[in-house]
Every structure is written in structure tokens, then in C-alpha cells.
Amino acid sequence: MTAPAPHHAPAPHSYVSPIPVRRANLGDALASEWTKIRSVRSTLWTLGVMILLMLVIGLGVAAIAASSEAPMGDESALGFGFFGMLPASICVITLGVLTIASEYGTGMIRTTLTACPSRARVLTAKAIVFFLLVFTVTTVVAAIVGAGQVALVDTAASPSASDWLRATVGAGAYLAMLGLLSLALGTLIRHSAGAITVMIGLLLLPLVAALFMFSEALKSVQEWLFTYAIPSQMISLYAAQPPFGENGPSGWEPLLIMTGVAGVALAGAFALLNNRDV
Amino acid sequence: MIEAVGLTKRYGAKTAVYNLSFQVRPGVVTGFLGPNGSGKSTTMRMILGLDRPTAGHVTIGGHPFRQLPNAPRQVGALLDAKAVHGGRSARSHLLSLAQLAGIPAQRVDEVLGVVGLQDVAKRRSKGFSLGMGQRLGIAAALLGDPQVLLFDEPVNGLDPEGILWVRNLMKKLAAEGRTVFVSSHLMSEMALTADHLIVIGRGQLLADMSVTDFISANSADFARVRTPGTEPGQREKLTAALMEAGGQVMSEPDGAMRVTGLPLPRISDLAHDADVRLWELSPHQASLEEAYMRLTQGAVDYRSTDDRLAHLQPPQQPGHHGYGMPPQPVVQEVPQQGWYAPPPPGQNPYAGAPGQAPAPGPYASPAAPQPGTPQPSDTPKDAR
Numbered sequence: 001m002t003a004p005a006p007h008h009a010p011a012p013h014s015y016v017s018p019i020p021v022r023r024a025n026l027g028d029a030l031a032s033e034w035t036k037i038r039s040v041r042s043t044l045w046t047l048g049v050m051i052l053l054m055l056v057i058g059l060g061v062a063a064i065a066a067s068s069e070a071p072m073g074d075e076s077a078l079g080f081g082f083f084g085m086l087p088a089s090i091c092v093i094t095l096g097v098l099t100i101a102s103e104y105g106t107g108m109i110r111t112t113l114t115a116c117p118s119r120a121r122v123l124t125a126k127a128i129v130f131f132l133l134v135f136t137v138t139t140v141v142a143a144i145v146g147a148g149q150v151a152l153v154d155t156a157a158s159p160s161a162s163d164w165l166r167a168t169v170g171a172g173a174y175l176a177m178l179g180l181l182s183l184a185l186g187t188l189i190r191h192s193a194g195a196i197t198v199m200i201g202l203l204l205l206p207l208v209a210a211l212f213m214f215s216e217a218l219k220s221v222q223e224w225l226f227t228y229a230i231p232s233q234m235i236s237l238y239a240a241q242p243p244f245g246e247n248g249p250s251g252w253e254p255l256l257i258m259t260g261v262a263g264v265a266l267a268g269a270f271a272l273l274n275n276r277d278v
Numbered sequence: 279m280i281e282a283v284g285l286t287k288r289y290g291a292k293t294a295v296y297n298l299s300f301q302v303r304p305g306v307v308t309g310f311l312g313p314n315g316s317g318k319s320t321t322m323r324m325i326l327g328l329d330r331p332t333a334g335h336v337t338i339g340g341h342p343f344r345q346l347p348n349a350p351r352q353v354g355a356l357l358d359a360k361a362v363h364g365g366r367s368a369r370s371h372l373l374s375l376a377q378l379a380g381i382p383a384q385r386v387d388e389v390l391g392v393v394g395l396q397d398v399a400k401r402r403s404k405g406f407s408l409g410m411g412q413r414l415g416i417a418a419a420l421l422g423d424p425q426v427l428l429f430d431e432p433v434n435g436l437d438p439e440g441i442l443w444v445r446n447l448m449k450k451l452a453a454e455g456r457t458v459f460v461s462s463h464l465m466s467e468m469a470l471t472a473d474h475l476i477v478i479g480r481g482q483l484l485a486d487m488s489v490t491d492f493i494s495a496n497s498a499d500f501a502r503v504r505t506p507g508t509e510p511g512q513r514e515k516l517t518a519a520l521m522e523a524g525g526q527v528m529s530e531p532d533g534a535m536r537v538t539g540l541p542l543p544r545i546s547d548l549a550h551d552a553d554v555r556l557w558e559l560s561p562h563q564a565s566l567e568e569a570y571m572r573l574t575q576g577a578v579d580y581r582s583t584d585d586r587l588a589h590l591q592p593p594q595q596p597g598h599h600g601y602g603m604p605p606q607p608v609v610q611e612v613p614q615q616g617w618y619a620p621p622p623p624g625q626n627p628y629a630g631a632p633g634q635a636p637a638p639g640p641y642a643s644p645a646a647p648q649p650g651t652p653q654p655s656d657t658p659k660d661a662r
Contacts, residue, residue, distance in 0.1 A: 014304055015455040017423035021351050024380035032378035039370035040363060107361030111418060114326050114355050115378045117344040122378075278328040 029116060029125035037129055042098050047133075050091035051141050058084035058145035062152040069155075076159035077149040078167040079238040081142060085171055086231055092134055092175045093199040096182030099130050101192040110278055119273045123187065127266065130183055131176045139172030162251075163240070170237050170255055177258040178203075178230070184265035187273055203230050233257060279304055279457055280325060280426065284334030287320050287481075294320040295481040297334070302459045302476075304425070307452045309472030309489075310461035311570065313578045317481035318461040319357070322430050325459075326355055338426055350379030354419035355428040359411035359435070364404030368395055368414050371403060372421060379422055389417040408435025416444070426457040433467055445471045465570035477570070479577025496569030501542055503549075504534040504558035512554045519552040520545065534558065 037043050061080045065072070100123075103109040116122055146167050150159065159167070182199045189195040210225035226232055227245040233254035235243055242248040249257060280302035287295040295317040302308045312318050323329040325336050327343035338346060338353055346352055362371050372386045390396045393413040398406070403414060412435055419427055429448070433441045448471050452458045462468050468475065468489075475492050477485040485492060503520075505513040517527050517535065525540035537545060542561055549556050 015425050017351065017425075019351075019381065019385060019423050021348055022380045023348055024350070024378065028377055028380045032374045035370060035374040035377055036363075036366070039367065039374070040365045042365065102363060106363045107358050108363045110323075110326075110328055110357055111361050111375065112378065113328060114353070114357070115350045115375045115418075115421075117327055117346065117349045277330060278323075 024116065026121055026125060029121045030129055032116075033122075033125040033129040037099065037133060040102070042102070043095060043133075046091045046095040046098070047137055050088045051137065053087040053091065054081075054084035054138075054141045054145055056084075057087060059148045059152070062149040065156075066152045066154070072153065072156035074157045076163055077153035077156040078146050078159045078163055079235075080149050080153075081145055081167050081171060082231075082235050082238055084145060085142075085175065085234050088138065089175055089178055089203060089230070089234070090200060092138070092179040093182040093203065094196055095134070096130060096179035097186035097192055097195040097199065099126055099183050099186065101186035101190060101195050104190040105192055113278055120270055123266075123270055123273055127180055127183060131180055134179045135172045135176040137172075138175045139168050142171045143168040163238075166237055166251065170252060171234075174234065174237055174255050174258055177255065177262045181258070181262040181265050184262065184269040187269035188265070207231055228257070230258075279340075280336065280338050280459060281340075282321070282325070282334065282336040285321065285324060285331050285336055286333040287317070287324060287329060288332045293481055295324070295331075295478075298478065298481065298483055299334075300476050300483065300486050302457055303474070304457040305452060305455055306473040307448045307458045307460060307471055308474045308476060309468035310459060310476050310478070311463065311465060311468055311574075312461075312478040312484075313463060313574050314580050316478050316574070316577060318463075318478065319430055320481075321478070322355070322357060322428055322459075322461060325428060326353070326357070350375075350381070350422045350424070352422075352424050353426045353428070354422050354424040355430075356412075356415040356419040356432055357428075357430050359408065359415040362403050362411070362414060365402055367400050368403050368406075368417075369399040371414065372417055375418055376421055381422055385421060385423075389420045392420060393417040409437055409440050412436055412444075413440070416447070424456070427451055427459065429458075429460045431462055432460060433462070433464070441467070465567045469567075477573060479574045482577075484573055484577065493569060496573060499561065499563050500536050500538045501540070501545055502530070502534050502558060502560045502562055503537050503545060503556060506555055506557055507533055515552050516549055516554040519548045519554075523548055 058081050061083045062077055065077070065080065100109075103112060112122060113119065146159075146164065150156075182195065185199060186192070186195040189198065206225045207229040210222045210229065213219075213222035213225075223245060227242075227248040232244050233249060236249045236251075237254045239250050242250040282301075283299050285295055285298040286293070298317075298321060310318055310321070320329060321336075324331050325338065325343060335342065341347075343349060343353065366374075369386060369390065372389065373383060375381075376383060376386050387396070387399075390399050393416050395410065395413050395417065398410065403411065406414065412432060416429070416432060419429065432444050432448075436444060445467075448458050448460055452473070460468070460471065472489055474488050475485060476483070477492075485495075487495065503516070505516055513535070520527050520535075520537055520540060523540060523544065525545070526538045528536045528538075530536050540548075542559060546556070546559060549559075
């Protein structure tokens with residue numbers, strides 16, 4: 001057995017590492033989160049499935065419309081992008097929740113927060129990396145799908161430049177914001193399955209509930225739900241005029257609404273993550 | 279240097295850690311011992327700022343962990359070997375941690391080499407054995423080449439070679455002037471690794487002393503005496519003689535007697551005077567494990583009991599036990615390892631002057647221990 005050190009010995013020389021000490025910053029956290037998000041298979045799977053759904057459904061719907069002889073009026077073919085965007089949003093929700101909740105599920109969060117005690121920096125880096133990744137992928141895929149749709153459906157009106165911008169950058173940003181909301185919820189709930197369930201419920205249930213509000217007394221609620229449910233907002237994104245209700249959102253407004261909601265949820269996530277035991 | 283002052287943590291009605299104060303000094307390996315559920319991991323989490331103490335505070339080098347200017351370069355920790363994303367390869371896992379802490383990427387390959395995982399660096403950690411997981415966790419702790427290192431149960435699941443490696447690694451790290459704080463519930467392991475011990479039970483401090491002090495303060499030596507099993511009368515006679523001479527006699531399950539408070543030659547003389555033959559008279563020294571067991575006996579939260587299968591057994595033969603002896607205090611069996619706890623010493627083990635060599639002869643101790651007395655006076659009262 002080793003000899004014990006005397007109880008009141010002067011503190012021995014402290015160890016100094018030969019590795020140069022550099023203060024870590026947000027850039028380091030971003031690099032770390034990028035490594036994390038690209039080194040798990042769930043990212044590949046969710047994004048892969050999302051791309052497939054957007055391509056197959058978006059182009060499939062366009063092909064069906066092209067084969068039918070019905071006139072499209074002054075609608076552009078870009079609106080068909082919605083049908084791919086709705087299932088794609090489920091993939092984005094899953095990835096958003098998993099980005100943080102998988103760390104809670106595996107216990108990795110404790111390792112992460114030991115390597116970086118600043119909770120705000122970790123969550124900011126996660127949000128930025130996730131947002132940029134989803135935004136880039138969905139924007140590119142939406143552009144490809146949009147080009148295909150416009151080429152396929154020659155009976156539709158040709159879209160304006162602002163239509164194009166909303167159907168690509170707008171759709172990408174909207175999905176990425178929805179993903180950020182999921183990430184915030186994942187931080188709050190700390191449980192993958194729970195947070196994904198809540199998000200899918202939030203995505204689909206308001207619309208389903210509104211469908212069955214036959215009573216006249218619930219008319220106003222039904223109208224509000226039809227106007228502001230997430231799928232309705234996605235449709236509004238493609239429309240220049242409010243498609244639901246007179247004062248409903250249209251154009252870029254759905255993106256602003258989703259940004260606001262995600263911002264509030266993220267603020268809550270920051271506050272809770274900072275004060276809660278891990 | 280880790281310093282905890284009045285550290286308390288409550289989870290609702292349950293007090294996990296109560297009023298814990300200690301210092302962990304650099305240059306030595308400090309063992310952190312306690313039974314399962316005694317609050318070791320909670321304390322470690324509070325040191326790392328993962329849990330907020332309900333009361334008190336803990337600092338590393340004078341700062342709370344979350345306010346450390348360069349935390350990952352000053353503190354490295356292995357909390358839970360399974361705290362990794364199983365879908366990520368060992369190298370990616372370490373790389374993400376290195377990047378987060380601003381540590382150059384070549385350090386990742388360095389620590390992979392140190393823990394011997396370079397061949398499986400590209401494999402997903404889901405498929406790792408418990409021992410490989412521990413190595414990965416140790417690699418993460420070493421990544422920042424920090425001044426302060428915390429290891430929570432580092433040898434869990436390691437093979438003997440791995441245990442030896444960890445033991446030497448801890449000693450080497452401490453010898454370099456680092457603060458090494460290692461938790462374990464295995465006294466035997468700590469006896470070989472640690473220089474200093476902090477023992478807790480039910481979240482409260484039971485002992486804070488060097489390993490040698492711990493042994494001398496807590497060990498109780500005894501003699502094992504066996505009389506011919508064929509003559510129960512002899513045993514009775516000897517017991518009476520020994521008790522008269524001031525010894526303490528307890529029965530061991532195999533029919534032998536455990537005698538304390540009398541030196542071996544005196545026992546022999548007494549037996550001779552009483553005209554009793556002895557089949558065995560042997561000296562025994564309590565191991566560190568026993569000392570630890572006795573110390574924490576009152577503080578074990580999860581106690582195993584014998585699986586007696588009572589209702590399945592045929593009715594027992596009468597007269598099977600005890601050879602018709604008058605009932606004697608039976609040595610309490612310590613759970614888990616099947617060691618027998620030595621009787622508690624007469625005085626508070628921590629009140630005694632530490633470092634003092636054990637009394638002249640192992641059995642000459644004049645302070646006759648009282649069998650069956652409750653555990654040391656500072657055994658925690660239920661903090662709840």
C-alpha cells in the first residue's frame with residue numbers, strides 16, 4: 001500500500017498541462033454540434049426519409065395533376081409542394097427533438113455539460129447547427145421539387161419570383177423553425193418519445209378536431225383552428241392571398257408566426273435548462 | 279483542490295446528501311466510499327454543477343464549477359460509462375467533446391491510445407462491453423489533460439488487467455500533482471489505490487482520514503477459539519472462564535468462538551487452567567473491508583437478506599443447532615460479502631488519535647468492546 005500523504009502537508013505543486021489552454025467559445029460549440037449531428041444515423045435516416053417524401057409526393061402529385069386535363073386557373077404548380085412538406089415536417093420534428101432529447105436519453109447531456117458548463121452556449125450551438133442543416137436541405141429539395149412541378153404541370157400559371165422565394169426559402173425556413181420548436185420542446189420535456197408525440201399532436205390534432213366541430217356554437221373556434229393550424233399555415237405560405245378566413249395569414253406571415261412561437265419556446269428552454277438539475 | 283462546505287441536497291422529501299464538508303487535496307488519490315445509494319454520485323454531480331445543492335456549496339480551485347474560467351481544461355470527469363450516445367463512434371464522441379472544449383483534435387487519438395481503444399475507435403459505442411465503455415469514459419475525462427479528475431466507479435466492469443491499469447493510472451495522475459477523486463463501493467479496491475479516504479453513509483460524512491489511520495482506527499482484532507465439538511461441556515466451561523477473565527465471547531456460525539479483549543497466551547492459559555483442550559486458537563486481524571463494513575453497517579440503504587426458501591424446506595431436526603448451549607450472542611453477519619463484522623470498538627473510532635499504532639498486543643486492549651452495542655456514535659441519524 002502506498003504511504004499516505006501527511007495530513008497537513010503543503011499542497012504539492014499543481015499540474016500544468018502542456019496542451020495550450022484556449023478559452024472555448026461558441027465557434028467550438030458549433031463545431032462540436034456539427035460533429036454530433038453528422039455522426040449519428042438518426043440524422044441520415046430522418047433527413048433521407050424527408051427528402052424522399054418531398055420528392056416522391058411533391059412530384060407524384062404534380063404528375064397526377066399534369067395527367068388530368070382540369071384547368072388550374074391562375075394557381076401555380078408550386079402549391080403542390082405542400083403535400084410533400086406536410087410529411088416532411090414529421091421528419092423534421094423527429095430530428096429536432098432527437099437533437100437534444102437523445103442526449104437526455106443516453107445521459108450524454110451530463111458529459112456535454114461537463115465539457116461546457118455554459119448551458120446557453122450548448123443550446124445556442126444546437127439550435128444554429130440544426131436550423132442551418134434543415135434549412136439548407138429543405139430549401140434545396142424544395143427548389144428541385146418546385147422546378148419539377150412547374151415543368152410537369154404546363155396547365156398552371158407560371159409562378160412569380162416571390163412565389164418561388166416562398167416555395168423554397170420560405171418553406172425551408174418554416175420547416176426549420178418548426179424543427180426549432182421541436183428542439184425547444186425536447187429540451188423542456190427531456191424525453192424523445194414524449195416530445196415527438198406532443199409535436200405530432202400539435203401538428204395534426206387542431207385540424208382534426210376542427211373537422212368535427214359541427215356545432216354552430218363552436219364555429220368561431222373551428223374557423224380559428226382552420227386558419228392557424230400548422231398545415232393551414234403551410235398552405236398559406238404558398239398563397240399570395242389568405243386562403244382561409246379574411247384576415248388569415250398568407251405569404252410570409254406563417255413564417256413570422258412560427259418564428260415567434262419557436263422563439264418563445266426556445267426562451268423557455270434556455271431558462272429551464274439553465275436552472276434545472278441535469 | 280475540491281472543497282465542499284455544508285453540502286446538502288434534497289430531492290423532495292428524500293435527503294440524498296446532508297451537511298457534507300470535505301477537502302480533496304492535490305497530489306494524492308482520494309477515495310470516496312459509501313454503500314449504494316449513499317450519495318456519492320449526487321455529490322459528484324454537485325461538484326460538476328450538474329445538480330444545484332439545496333444548501334452549502336462546493337468549489338474547485340476556489341470557483342464553483344459553472345464559473346470556472348476554463349472548466350474542461352481544469353476538470354475532467356467520468357460520471358457514468360453509459361453516458362454516451364450509443365450510435366456514435368468512440369472517436370466521434372471524443373472529437374465532439376474535444377471541439378466543445380477547444381482542445382486540438384489530435385488529442386483525441388492520443389487519449390484513445392492511452393485507454394487502448396484505438397482499434398475500435400471507428401466502432402459505434404453501442405456495441406462496447408462495460409469495460410470498453412469505462413475506458414471510453416476515462417478517455418473523455420483525460421481529454422482536457424486537467425488538473426482535477428473525478429471518477430465515479432471507474433473499475434466497474436473492467437477485467438483484472440483493466441483494474442490494475444486504472445489503479446496505476448490514478449496513482450500516476452496523482453503523482454503528477456493532480457487532484458484525483460475516485461468513488462467506489464469497494465473498500466478492497468480503494469485500499470490498494472487511495473491514499474486518503476472520505477467515507478459517507480446515507481449522505482453524511484462517516485470518516486475523512488488517510489487509509490492507514492482508517493485501518494488503525496477501525497480494525498478490531500480477535501482470536502478464534504475452537505473446543506472439541508464432541509464435548510459441549512468443555513466449550514461451556516471455557517466460555518465461563520474467558521468471560522470471568524474479562525474477555526468477550528461470541529459464537530461463530532461454525533461452532534467456533536470469537537474472543538476479544540484477551541491476548542492469545544492468556545486464552546491458552548485460561549483454557550489450561552480450566553482443563554479444556556483446544557482444537558484451534560488462531561489470531562485474526564480485521565481487514566479494511568471489515569472495518570468499512572462495520573462503519574457503514576448502519577448506513578446501508580439496500581440490504582440483502584438470505585433467500586431462505588423456508589416454506590419449501592422439510593421440517594428441521596430438533597437439536598440441530600447449538601449443541602444444547604445456552605444462547606450466546608451470535609456474530610452479526612454482514613451482508614454482501616459474507617464477512618463477519620468484528621465487534622465495535624469501545625470508543626468512537628474517530629475520536630482516537632489517528633496515526634497511533636494499534637495497541638501493544640492484538641488482544642490486550644483493555645477497553646472491552648461491548649458486543650451488540652449500536653454502531654459508532656456518529657452513525658447518521660436518519661436525516662429525513
